[in-house]
Amino acid sequence: MTIRIRLTRLPHGEGLPLPTYATPGAAGMDVVAAEDVDLQPGERHAVATGFRVAIPEGYEIQVRPRSGLAFKHGITVPNTPGTIDSDYRGELKVLLINHGRDAFPIRRGERIAQLVPAAVTLAEFDEVQELCETERGAGGFGSTGGHGSL
């Protein structure tokens, strides 16, 4: 399924490629940086993309890390998956953090993250006195055992 998303470029986004799928089966659209940043170890930065979007109502865009940057350099998205709301009209930014040991140069035009459009399911809470019982009950946070074999 394909949805259409209106996009406007900001002046510093001129000349950059729009987010695009790297292969026919890719789930995420690679998005490039619109600025140069040297990300020091432990540092976070909201990297400019140079564009704004108007996502159709009922959808969001999730901002996800690229596994290659995470694996090779420790560069990831601290708020992953980032949430772009359908009513947001500011610049789409990619939050990045450097978990690596070395400074990492981000250069304008380089692919820094991937965007995954997704349908939004809305909910409302119904406050009640009792919840139905389950086998798990209140167990969580490792209650079923460690990381050994099944």
Ligand SMILES: O=c1ccn([C@H]2C[C@H](O)[C@@H](COP(=O)(O)OP(=O)(O)OP(=O)(O)O)O2)c(=O)[nH]1
């Ligand atoms: O990675 C991100 C995450 C968010 N945003 C923008 C779009 C999003 O719609 C808005 C708010 O994001 P979020 O709801 O995650 O942040 P918040 O801390 O709850 O801020 P707000 O009070 O503005 O909703 O910020 C980005 O550009 N990139």
Ligand SMILES: [Mg+2]
């Ligand atoms: Mg919010």
